[in-house]
Amino acid sequence: MEKQTTIAAKKRGRMGKWKMTIALFSMMLPGFIYLIINNYIPMAGLVIAFKRFDYSLGMWASPWAGLSNFTYLFKTNDAMNIMRNTILYNLVFIALGHLVAVTVAIMLNFLRGNMNKKVYQTLILVPYLISMVVVSYIVFAFLSQENGFVNKVIEAFGGQPISWYTQAKYWPVILTIVNLWKGFGYSSIIYYATVISIDSSLYEAARVDGAGVWRQIWHVTLPGLRGTIITMVLLAIGRMFYSDFGLFYQVPMRSGLISSATDTIDVYVYKALTQLNDVGRASAAGFLQSVLGFALVLTVNFIVRKIDKENALF
Numbered sequence: 001m002e003k004q005t006t007i008a009a010k011k012r013g014r015m016g017k018w019k020m021t022i023a024l025f026s027m028m029l030p031g032f033i034y035l036i037i038n039n040y041i042p043m044a045g046l047v048i049a050f051k052r053f054d055y056s057l058g059m060w061a062s063p064w065a066g067l068s069n070f071t072y073l074f075k076t077n078d079a080m081n082i083m084r085n086t087i088l089y090n091l092v093f094i095a096l097g098h099l100v101a102v103t104v105a106i107m108l109n110f111l112r113g114n115m116n117k118k119v120y121q122t123l124i125l126v127p128y129l130i131s132m133v134v135v136s137y138i139v140f141a142f143l144s145q146e147n148g149f150v151n152k153v154i155e156a157f158g159g160q161p162i163s164w165y166t167q168a169k170y171w172p173v174i175l176t177i178v179n180l181w182k183g184f185g186y187s188s189i190i191y192y193a194t195v196i197s198i199d200s201s202l203y204e205a206a207r208v209d210g211a212g213v214w215r216q217i218w219h220v221t222l223p224g225l226r227g228t229i230i231t232m233v234l235l236a237i238g239r240m241f242y243s244d245f246g247l248f249y250q251v252p253m254r255s256g257l258i259s260s261a262t263d264t265i266d267v268y269v270y271k272a273l274t275q276l277n278d279v280g281r282a283s284a285a286g287f288l289q290s291v292l293g294f295a296l297v298l299t300v301n302f303i304v305r306k307i308d309k310e311n312a313l314f
Contacts, residue, residue, distance in 0.1 A: 049284040062280075069284035078268060086243050086264040089172075093179050094236045098229060100180055101187035106221055108188070109195045110213070121192070124185035132182075132246025139178060139251050165253055168261035175262070178251055179244070187232065191225060198224040227311045230304055234313045238297040241265060241289040265289060 045059065052065040073079060104124060111117050127135075142149045143164040151161035164170055202220045211219065243264035252262045263271075269285040272278065297313070305312040 045283070046287055048280055049287040051280055053279040053283075065280060069278075069280045070288055072281055073265070073285060073288070078263065081260060082263050082265050082268045085261070086241055086266075089175065089243065089248075089264065090236075090240045092176055093183075094233060096176065096180055097183055097187060098233060098236075100184045102191050102222075102225060102229065104184060104188040105191035105195050105225075106217055108192050109221070121189060124188055126185070127182045128186040130182070132244070132250050135178065135182060136246070136250040136253065139174070140253060143174070165255045166257045168258040171252060171258050171261040175247060175251065179247055182247075190232065191228060194225055194228040195221060226308075230308075230311045231313060234297055234300055234304070237300050238293045240296050241292045243267070245270065 051062040054062045206216045245266045273282045
């Protein structure tokens with residue numbers, strides 16, 4: 001009798017586990033279906049990167065082109081320039097962007113009053129929510145040669161107005177400032193969420209040991225942020241060969257005179273696509289960017305694992 005009761009209890013336990021499993025899988029199913037439809041099925045289109053795409057024949061019937069769609073990026077006169085711009089801009093954006101974001105997150109943590117914190121969080125996040133098209137006109141309002149705010153200030157001090165949209169030398173600084181202003185708020189909120197999760201007893205112990213604010217930041221806050229910083233930087237490195245198309249195409253107002261400082265791989269491919277209507281080359285460029293970004297993430301993650309295994313992404 002006891003044996004039968006035990007068997008029945010085990011069956012009920014297994015049924016309960018199956019019901020729980022089915023419930024969890026049913027909750028996962030909508031997101032899983034979306035992931036398959038939106039992220040995996042379109043990957044079949046990668047075949048276009050290896051074809052001489054013909055609209056009349058379609059994706060599968062178009063003739064094969066081998067690797068010729070990839071080589072054009074390296075054969076053009078602008079190849080070195082667009083690769084240099086893409087990589088160097090991203091390096092600067094990663095370094096300065098995360099430095100500013102971490103600094104702001106730490107400053108938010110030391111603000112007093114929940115209302116002040118909420119107000120500042122909202123204010124720094126607003127630029128991130130603004131469309132890049134709107135940002136381009138905000139920048140134009142500052143840099144317009146005739147009525148721009150910056151030129152008006154220069155004239156007020158007796159200087160000559162600058163034609164910002166015809167001189168490439170100014171744009172590395174301008175684009176960096178715009179990128180920082182627009183993007184640091186989002187990263188700051190992520191870092192701030194990590195900062196406030198750090199055990200407050202660590203700060204109390206540091207204060208008992210005589211640590212001031214700077215030493216608390218150095219010995220408690222930054223070590224607590226290390227894992228998040230590594231993860232964020234690794235994710236950013238994965239997009240090293242991509243660029244914010246709106247930033248590099250819309251903000252300079254599509255000025256060809258400054259293209260040496262504003263053309264990146266994405267902008268160059270877009271221009272080539274609109275002029276040549278070559279879908280195969282555009283697909284090849286996107287595929288190459290993804291492969292190079294994946295290789296970079298693997299390389300950097302391998303280095304991180306060698307230095308600090310616990311904070312590696314995988």
